[in-house]
Structures are given as C-alpha cells and as structure tokens.
Amino acid sequence: MSIGETEESSYIVAKLLNSLKEVYTFKELEEILDMPSQLLWRYTTFSQFPERQTAKKILDAIRENRLIEKALKQALSRETGVAEEWRLLFNPRILNLVGYLAWKHFKDDEVNLVMTAGEKNSALAVVLAEWLSADACVATEHAWTSWGKFYSAPYNSSEREEYVYLHVPxxxxxxxxxVLFVKGTAKNFESLSALYSIAEQAKAIPVGGLVVLAYTDKWTEFTAKTGIKKFYVVASLRGGQLVVSI
Structure with missing residues (x-):
C-alpha cells in the first residue's frame, strides 16, 4: 500500500469489495450498496476502479451496514463454536480483511517489518506486510546452514511443556x-517473548502486535512483560460469544 493512501482510495475500496465476496453474493452487495452487480463485478475483479466519490459512497455503506464485522463473524464462527484455524489462516479474502484492519490501526506507525512465529502464520504475515508496505519475516523452529548467521531465542510452551527455540536469519x-508482531489464533502469545528477544538482538524497534482471534485473555500477560503498548485483537471470545473489534 502506498504511503499516504487513504481509506477512500479506489484501490483500497476495490480490495475490500473483493474480500467481502467471500461472504456476500453480488445480489446481496447490489442491494446493500445500491449499485448494479455488473459494476461491482468489475470492481471486485480489478478490471475497473471506482471514482473517488463512488469509492467514498461504497466505504460509507460498508461501515454503516457493518459488512466487515459480519463477514469476519461468519468466517470465524460456526454453529458448533469457533471455526477451525485453517479457515482463517488459509483464506486470502479473510486475511485481506484483517490486512485492511491492520492497516487502519498501524498505518501511522511506519511499520516496515511484519514478524510472526511458525510457518502456518506465514500467509498472515505476508498479507499484512503487503497492506503496510513492509517486509515479512517468519521465525521457525529450524535453522538452516544456508542462512549463515542467525538470531535465536527460546520461549516456554505450556502446551508442549518444553522450551521451544525460534530462529531467524x-x-x-x-x-x-x-516491527509489528502478528499471530493468527492465540490462547496466549507465549512465542511473543522469543520474537521480541530476536528483534532486540537485531536492534530493531517493536511498535505493536496483532492477534486475529484470541480464545482467552491470557495473551495480555505476555504482552505486558514486553512493554508493547499498542496491541490490536481483531476478534475474541467473551462469555462464549465472538466479539469483533473494528
């Protein structure tokens, strides 16, 4: 995303419409946005971009009808409870909605590196990095000889009952x-301590963190220890209900 881009830009609105197609049909969007489906199709396929005034009208309707919140709730929950993790981490349209929200919350923080732990979170890091015009970095449990020199740091995994080491070239x-630290789903964010340590070793500057779906509030214990003040949780379970924070 180019520096100085605003929410009403044609490109951002077109990306939002493309992502919302994961949940809404063209007929539904046509009725909600009061626009012909043929035109919406051209926007969602990027064959045409809305003019500035039209983009603002679309964005206002998206906000007024809470389309992003409803889309995330539908994607992250099922009748039996919270959706499986892979439905979030491997769904590019839903990840783009998260990317948009990350951009809204951190666009003024000059993020130039999005960092995560574990390969399963790599798509999330890449999508958010694209929205923030940043690089992406994935810390892994294996260090490869081809890396040459690398940074390493451990964290105590209560789930695995062992210390886990993360490595980054x-x-x-x-x-x-x-650096913005990100994680898809979290009962806690134990790996954050290792990510933070690696960033410190590299003389990088931690500016914030993001969790897409928090199952509990235990992650706050680990963020507090790092001193990171700006932390955004997109969705969380409260009293058995899924709450989305836009």
Whole structure:
C-alpha cells in the first residue's frame, strides 16, 4: 500500500469489495450498496476502479451496514463454536480483511517489518506486510546452514511443556526496523517473548502486535512483560460469544 493512501482510495475500496465476496453474493452487495452487480463485478475483479466519490459512497455503506464485522463473524464462527484455524489462516479474502484492519490501526506507525512465529502464520504475515508496505519475516523452529548467521531465542510452551527455540536469519531483520508482531489464533502469545528477544538482538524497534482471534485473555500477560503498548485483537471470545473489534 502506498504511503499516504487513504481509506477512500479506489484501490483500497476495490480490495475490500473483493474480500467481502467471500461472504456476500453480488445480489446481496447490489442491494446493500445500491449499485448494479455488473459494476461491482468489475470492481471486485480489478478490471475497473471506482471514482473517488463512488469509492467514498461504497466505504460509507460498508461501515454503516457493518459488512466487515459480519463477514469476519461468519468466517470465524460456526454453529458448533469457533471455526477451525485453517479457515482463517488459509483464506486470502479473510486475511485481506484483517490486512485492511491492520492497516487502519498501524498505518501511522511506519511499520516496515511484519514478524510472526511458525510457518502456518506465514500467509498472515505476508498479507499484512503487503497492506503496510513492509517486509515479512517468519521465525521457525529450524535453522538452516544456508542462512549463515542467525538470531535465536527460546520461549516456554505450556502446551508442549518444553522450551521451544525460534530462529531467524540475520539478514531478514535490518537494524532499526519498526516491527509489528502478528499471530493468527492465540490462547496466549507465549512465542511473543522469543520474537521480541530476536528483534532486540537485531536492534530493531517493536511498535505493536496483532492477534486475529484470541480464545482467552491470557495473551495480555505476555504482552505486558514486553512493554508493547499498542496491541490490536481483531476478534475474541467473551462469555462464549465472538466479539469483533473494528
């Protein structure tokens, strides 16, 4: 996303419409947005972009009808409870909605590196990095000889009852990089301590964190220890109900 991009830009609105197609049909969007489906199709396929005034009208309707909140609730929950993790982490349209929200919350923080732990979160990191015009970095449990030098740090995994080491090649993190730590789903965020330590070793600057779906509030214990003040949780379970924070 280019620096200085605003929410009403044609490109952002077209990306939002494309992502909302995961949940809404063209007929539903036609009625909600009061626009012909043929035109919406051209926007969602990026064959045409809305003019500035039209983009603002679409964005206002999306907000007024809470389309993003409803789309995320539908994607992240099922009749039997919270949806399976893979439905979030491997769904590019839903990840793009999360990317839009991440951009809204962190666009003024000059993030230039999105960092996560574990390969399953790599798509999330890449999508958010694209929205924030940043690089993406995935810390893994295996370090490869081809990396040469690398940073390492452990964290105590209560689920696995062992210390887990994360590794990142040194060339992946530039000095003074402004880092956003992200995670798809979290009962806690134990790996955050290792990610934070790696960022410190690289002389990078942690600016915030993001969790897409928090099952409990235990993650706050781990964020508090790092001193990160800006933390955004997209959705969380409260009293058995899924609450989305836009």
């Amino acid at each position: 040194k060339e992946a993190i530039k000095r003074d990089s402004r």
